[in-house]
Amino acid sequence: MKLMRVKSPENVLKIINEQFTALDSETIPLEEAGGRFLAEAIYSPENVPDFNRTTVDGYAVYARDTFGAGESMPAMLEYSGEVLMGEAAPQIEPGQCCLVHTGGMLPTGADAVIMIEDTEPAGTMVQSFRQVAPGENVIHRGEDLESGSLVLDRGHKLRAPEIGMLASLGLTDLTVCRKPLIGLFSSGDELVDYHTKNLEPGRIRDSNAPALAYLAEQKGARVKYGGILPDLFDTFLDKSRSMLEEVDLLIFTGGSSVGSRDHTARTMQELGRPGLLVEGVSIQPGKPTLLANCGGKPVLGLPGHPVSALNIFALFGGAILNRLNGKEKKNYNPSIKAELSRNIPSRAGRRDYVRIRLEQTGETIKAIPVFGRSGMLRTLAEADGLVTIPTDKEGLSAGELVEVIPWE
Amino acid sequence: MKLMRVKSPENVLKIINEQFTALDSETIPLEEAGGRFLAEAIYSPENVPDFNRTTVDGYAVYARDTFGAGESMPAMLEYSGEVLMGEAAPQIEPGQCCLVHTGGMLPTGADAVIMIEDTEPAGTMVQSFRQVAPGENVIHRGEDLESGSLVLDRGHKLRAPEIGMLASLGLTDLTVCRKPLIGLFSSGDELVDYHTKNLEPGRIRDSNAPALAYLAEQKGARVKYGGILPDLFDTFLDKSRSMLEEVDLLIFTGGSSVGSRDHTARTMQELGRPGLLVEGVSIQPGKPTLLANCGGKPVLGLPGHPVSALNIFALFGGAILNRLNGKEKKNYNPSIKAELSRNIPSRAGRRDYVRIRLEQTGETIKAIPVFGRSGMLRTLAEADGLVTIPTDKEGLSAGELVEVIPWE
Numbered sequence: 169m170k171l172m173r174v175k176s177p178e179n180v181l182k183i184i185n186e187q188f189t190a191l192d193s194e195t196i197p198l199e200e201a202g203g204r205f206l207a208e209a210i211y212s213p214e215n216v217p218d219f220n221r222t223t224v225d226g227y228a229v230y231a232r233d234t235f236g237a238g239e240s241m242p243a244m245l246e247y248s249g250e251v252l253m254g255e256a257a258p259q260i261e262p263g264q265c266c267l268v269h270t271g272g273m274l275p276t277g278a279d280a281v282i283m284i285e286d287t288e289p290a291g292t293m294v295q296s297f298r299q300v301a302p303g304e305n306v307i308h309r310g311e312d313l314e315s316g317s318l319v320l321d322r323g324h325k326l327r328a329p330e331i332g333m334l335a336s337l338g339l340t341d342l343t344v345c346r347k348p349l350i351g352l353f354s355s356g357d358e359l360v361d362y363h364t365k366n367l368e369p370g371r372i373r374d375s376n377a378p379a380l381a382y383l384a385e386q387k388g389a390r391v392k393y394g395g396i397l398p399d400l401f402d403t404f405l406d407k408s409r410s411m412l413e414e415v416d417l418l419i420f421t422g423g424s425s426v427g428s429r430d431h432t433a434r435t436m437q438e439l440g441r442p443g444l445l446v447e448g449v450s451i452q453p454g455k456p457t458l459l460a461n462c463g464g465k466p467v468l469g470l471p472g473h474p475v476s477a478l479n480i481f482a483l484f485g486g487a488i489l490n491r492l493n494g495k496e497k498k499n500y501n502p503s504i505k506a507e508l509s510r511n512i513p514s515r516a517g518r519r520d521y522v523r524i525r526l527e528q529t530g531e532t533i534k535a536i537p538v539f540g541r542s543g544m545l546r547t548l549a550e551a552d553g554l555v556t557i558p559t560d561k562e563g564l565s566a567g568e569l570v571e572v573i574p575w576e
Numbered sequence: 577m578k579l580m581r582v583k584s585p586e587n588v589l590k591i592i593n594e595q596f597t598a599l600d601s602e603t604i605p606l607e608e609a610g611g612r613f614l615a616e617a618i619y620s621p622e623n624v625p626d627f628n629r630t631t632v633d634g635y636a637v638y639a640r641d642t643f644g645a646g647e648s649m650p651a652m653l654e655y656s657g658e659v660l661m662g663e664a665a666p667q668i669e670p671g672q673c674c675l676v677h678t679g680g681m682l683p684t685g686a687d688a689v690i691m692i693e694d695t696e697p698a699g700t701m702v703q704s705f706r707q708v709a710p711g712e713n714v715i716h717r718g719e720d721l722e723s724g725s726l727v728l729d730r731g732h733k734l735r736a737p738e739i740g741m742l743a744s745l746g747l748t749d750l751t752v753c754r755k756p757l758i759g760l761f762s763s764g765d766e767l768v769d770y771h772t773k774n775l776e777p778g779r780i781r782d783s784n785a786p787a788l789a790y791l792a793e794q795k796g797a798r799v800k801y802g803g804i805l806p807d808l809f810d811t812f813l814d815k816s817r818s819m820l821e822e823v824d825l826l827i828f829t830g831g832s833s834v835g836s837r838d839h840t841a842r843t844m845q846e847l848g849r850p851g852l853l854v855e856g857v858s859i860q861p862g863k864p865t866l867l868a869n870c871g872g873k874p875v876l877g878l879p880g881h882p883v884s885a886l887n888i889f890a891l892f893g894g895a896i897l898n899r900l901n902g903k904e905k906k907n908y909n910p911s912i913k914a915e916l917s918r919n920i921p922s923r924a925g926r927r928d929y930v931r932i933r934l935e936q937t938g939e940t941i942k943a944i945p946v947f948g949r950s951g952m953l954r955t956l957a958e959a960d961g962l963v964t965i966p967t968d969k970e971g972l973s974a975g976e977l978v979e980v981i982p983w984e
Contacts, residue, residue, distance in 0.1 A: 198770075202790035216953065218775055253807070254766040256777035271766055271880065273778040312952045320957060327983050328794070329956035332787030332882050335770035336780065336953055358662035358679055362606075362743040367626055369664035370681040372744065379740030382610035386736070399661070472679065474740050500934050500941065500960065502910035502982045526908050533908065544720045545624065545744055548737035549728060552908065574910045575735050 174448040176559065177483065177519050180459065183445055184487045187461045190323075190494030191346045191416055198334055201326050203388050204344040205493040210319045213337060215310035219257075220274040224305045227265040227287055227294055228257075228278035231302040242288075242295035251275060265294050274306060281305035313337070323496025348389045348492040351415035352377060353408065355397040355422055355432065356472060375545070376421040376470070376477045383481055386576065387489050389417070397431075404431045405438060412439055416492055418467040419485065421477050422456070429456060432469045436460035439467060450518040450559065454480040466492075474545055479521050479554070503571035504553065506535035512555075513563040523551035524572045535570050551575060582856040584967065585891065585927050588867065591853055592895045595869045598731075598902030599754045599824055606742055609734050611796050612752040613901040618727045621745060623718035627665075628682040632713045635673040635695055635702055636665075636686035639710040650696075650703035659683060673702050682714060689713035721745070731904025756797045756900040759823035760785060761816065763805040763830055763840065764880060783953070784829040784878070784885045791889055794984065795897050797825070805839075812839045813846060820847055824900055826875040827893065829885050830864070837864060840877045844868035847875060858926040858967065862888040874900075882953055887929050887962070911979035912961065914943035920972045922965040931959035932980050943978050959983060 175183075193207030222228065229245060237243035245265035251257040257275040260266050265282075266275045274281070279302045286298040313319060319337070320330060326344070334342065354374045362373040374396055381391040394411050397404050397420075412418050418439075420432045437443045440463030449457045453476040458469030466488045470477040490499065506526055514520045523538040535555060540547035553574040557564055564570060583591075601615030630636065637653060645651035653673035659665040665683040668674050673690075674683045682689070687710045694706040721727060727745070728738060734752070742750065762782045770781040782804055789799040802819050805812050805828075820826050826847075828840045845851040848871030857865045861884040866877030874896045878885040898907065914934055922928045931946040943963060948955035961982040965972055972978060 198786055199789070202793070214775075217780065219777055251778075253764060254768075254778050271764070271780070307952070312948075312954050319954075324957075328787045328791040328886055329882070329953070329959070329983060331790050332783040332886070333953040333957050335786045336783035336882075338770060338773055338775075338781055340771050356661060356679070360662075362746060363748050365746055367622075367746075369627055370659075370662050372625065372679070373746055375740040375744035378606055378743045379736045381607070382739050383736040385610070474737070474744075478736055478740070498934075498936060500912045500936075500980075500982065502912050502980075504908045504910050505913070505979070526906075528906060528908075540720075544715070545737070545741040546720050546727075549732075549741050551737070571913075572908075572910075574908065575737060 174450050174455065175446050176450050180446050180449055180484060181487055183459065184466070184484065184491060187445065188466050188488060188491040191348060191492050193343050194346050195341050195343045198331060198340045198342060201342045201344055202328070202331055204326050204342075204347070205495055206320055206322055206324045206326065207343045207345045207494065209322045210334070210339065212313040212315055212317050212319050213339070215315045216313040216336060217307055217309060217311070220309055221307045222268045222270060222272055222274055222281045222305055223307055224281055224283050225270050226268060226281045226283045226305065227296070228260065228268045228275050228281050229265045229296070229300065230262050230278060231280035231300050231304065233263060234280075234282065234296050234299040237296050237299045239297050242297050243299070244290070245294045245296060247289070247292055247294050279303065279306070321496065323494045325495060325497070345492070345494045348416040348489055349414070350384050350389045350391045351394055351411040351418045352380060352384075352391055353394045353397050353411065353418075353420050355399070355404070355420060357399045359396045361396070376472070376474055379474065379478060380419070380421060380470075380481055383478060384485070387486050388493060389489055399431060401431050401434060405435050408435050408439060412462060412465060412467070416465065417488055418462075418465065419470060419481070420458075420468070421470045422472045433458055436462065436467050436469065439463070440465070451480070452518050452520045454521070455518075457484065459484065475523070475548055478548070501573060503573050504533065505569055506533040506572050508555075508564055508566055508568045508570050509534050509536045510566045511563060512537055512557065514557040514561065516560060516562050519559050520557040521554045522557065523547050524553050524555050525550055526552040526572065535572055582858050582863065583854050584858050588854050588857055588892060589895055591867065592874070592892065592899060595853065596874050596896060596899040599756060599900050601751050602754050603749050603751045606739060606748045606750060609750045609752055610736070610739055612734050612750075612755070613903055614728055614730055614732045614734065615751045615753045615902060617730045618742070618747065620721040620723055620725050620727050621747070623723045624721040624744060625715055625717060625719070628717055629715045630676045630678060630680055630682055630689045630713055631715055632689055632691045633678050634676060634689045634691045634713065635704070636668065636676045636683050636689050637673045637704070637708065638670050638686060639688035639708050639712065641671060642688075642690065642704050642707040645704050645707045647705050650705045651707070652698070653702045653704060655697070655700055655702050687711065687714070729904065731902045733903065733905070753900070753902045756824045756897055757822070758792050758797045758799045759802055759819040759826045760788060760792075760799055761802045761805050761819065761826075761828050763807070763812070763828060765807045767804045769804070784880070784882055787882065787886060788827070788829060788878075788889055791886060792893070795894050796901060797897055807839060809839050809842065813843050816843050816847060820870060820873060820875070824873065825896055826870075826873065827878060827889070828876070829878045830880040841866055844870065844875050844877065847871070848873070859888070860926050860928045862929070863926075865892065867892065883931070883956055886956070909981060911981050912941065913977055914941040914980050916963075916972055916974055916976045916978050917942050917944045918974045920945055920965065922969065922971040924968060924970045927967050928965040929962045930965065931955055932961055932963050933958055934960040934980065943980055
């Protein structure tokens with residue numbers, strides 16, 4: 169077997185960032201835009217709020233009418249009515265006050281609101297036992313967003329808060345990056361469709377395809393499944409070539425045999441320039457990973473072992489999808505802090521991913537390594553997440569606080 | 577205004593766990609099961625693997641034929657052929673060896689595999705420069721999963737690893753908990769449909785509905801939107817009653833006015849027994865939260881302010897959905913560790929949620945508080961996540977390491 173020119177994971181991420189760029193854009197309704205990335209910057213078409221609003225229940229006043237008021241010497245204000253929610257507010261004159269409800273519009277003239285708790289009605293008058301400063305308990309017109317100001321930049325991901333913000337501006341059609349389409353092939357002569365009920369000897373079901381399809385959907389992509397490729401180079405190349413024309417990212421999930429690994433690498437060389445960029449990554453599990461740029465489109469070859477395939481797709485597939493989606497903000501990876509239950513040995517010079525089961529007793533969350541070969545499926549479902557051992561470390565010690573990256 | 581009997585967030589979560597249980601089940605195809613929860617335990621219908629498999633490329637042998645072999649005294653084995661991937665393996669006799677590829681079936685008789693790197697061909701013979709123990713480099717039949725053994729328990733969430741594991745067993749139809757259907761109402765006379773292009777004075781667009789609908793979908797629910805309820809109690813109650821019949825969880829996102837808050841509370845009392853359970857939570861922002869059990873169905877009243885509504889839905893709505901989905905495993909909330917950029921004051925006796933923007937310089941991730949009133953939308957989209965200040969703490973100090981819960 170040819171010795172692989174193994175690259176560090178950092179190096180592979182750098183290659184991904186350099187080689188691939190955002191797809192073209194499309195305009196879609198706000199209701200479908202969650203999880204998508206803006207293809208153009210958005211500027212506010214109006215002031216938010218579009219009127220001076222109160223942030224409390226109370227009385228709108230001319231602030232100066234309350235100056236000097238206190239517990240023992242209340243200011244006396246003439247009650248001039250109530251601003252109904254959703255209605256334009258009337259004007260008030262100096263010396264007057266007007267009942268307003270949280271979120272309601274401030275009457276013209278009024279520049280502050282006294283909280284209702286600080287007042288008491290007295291016939292047609294209202295007593296104020298506190299003084300308020302101009303602007304107190306008021307959000308001014310345009311204070312949240314000024315008309316014409318930048319709301320969200322290009323490449324910003326639309327999460328629930330952004331959806332809310334765009335809805336508040338009445339922006340119901342959004343120009344976002346087109347959703348990446350992944351073409352997915354399995355390979356290896358031992359594989360059969362996972363719908364197969366009775367297995368013949370030596371066969372296993374292609375379990376990576378549906379697992380990767382779900383993970384890809386979670387990461388914001390659509391998936392077109394091309395089936396299981398046979399260990400015949402010509403068929404392999406032909407099918408790959410026509411799939412690549414249709415999709416934005418082509419993924420092979422390798423059979424574990426040398427034959428299918430070789431076909432994948434050769435295919436990646438022939439599908440387009442510059443071809444194969446990565447042959448092997450210093451990651452465990454997941455070393456036999458392949459990455460190519462074929463005529464501008466990314467092609468990823470995943471190891472056949474289920475644990476490796478999911479791990480590598482989450483890491484490098486996720487990074488490629490971020491590029492195709494035009495994501496501009498940095499990725500911060502959340503983790504669960506837990507106390508390692510035992511030593512984990514590791515070899516320096518590679519980044520290890522260890523499957524972890526979490527167990528909480530009292531305040532302490534224990535991180536318990538789930539051992540097993542990377543082909544073993546049971547260890548996957550038992551794990552709540554993964555812990556990485558950095559390239560320069562020779563293992564982790566029992567009792568150490570580790571950061572567990574959750575499987576979601 | 578009536579004084580609210582404010583409950584702690586822990587108390588509210590306890591009430592949710594006591595009051596609500598899992599919905600009924602349905603059977604769906606594996607391809608649609610990602611993110612769903614198993615309604616029944618799954619036992620393995622077969623052995624995985626169903627044959628003894630090699631974990632390396634090498635020669636299958638009788639281990640005892642290699643005993644004593646070493647660099648200077650190789651064992652000599654008769655080459656008897658190759659096991660093709662996906663084919664049943666032949667039998668081998670003592671003294672023979674057979675070429676096998678990673679994942680391939682072990683020949684009958686063979687009990688170990690010598691890695692190809694430790695061998696050298698010599699005419700019709702193969703030299704082995706190492707001895708192997710019985711079982712070395714072999715996964716035995718049933719070693720991953722034994723036929724009849726528990727694969728996944730009831731209430732287990734189907735993530736990508738589980739989808740792969742079930743596919744490997746050929747289990748393509750799964751009995752899962754029915755997906756919760758949420759009925760969503762907005763209320764408040766100041767609100768207008770967010771598709772409205774030109775706002776009249778005093779009006780704001782109902783931005784919570786689409787933001788909550790997206791968040792609900794992310795948390796594994798379907799949403800039926802019932803529109804904006806007017807501040808008229810009879811209409812409010814009638815519409816709520818017919819919606820509640822159709823859905824599994826009813827959510828009101830309140831107008832900020834006292835009127836709509838009162839209508840929500842009264843409606844919750846009248847929709848069914850035992851009625852209102854929570855009137856106010858010691859959380860900032862999000863205090864005016866309402867929770868009821870109306871004839872066994874949860875009804876949640878969210879504050880009208882966008883930040884509060886999303887915060888409370890993520891916390892309590894998420895917990896209710898976990899109950900309805902029959903989730904059995906504990907929730908571990910992942911976070912991003914970051915260094916607080918400045919002091920944040922807080923009042924003891926309530927749990928504060930502070931919006932945080934993250935900024936990485938070198939190795940350090942800074943957590944920068946984004947201040948602003950809870951009604952202000954801009955602060956939401958600027959934030960990468962939230963930091964909580966526990967009930968018993970009076971703020972956090974600059975330089976402190978905090979855990980930021982990401983907005984996803």
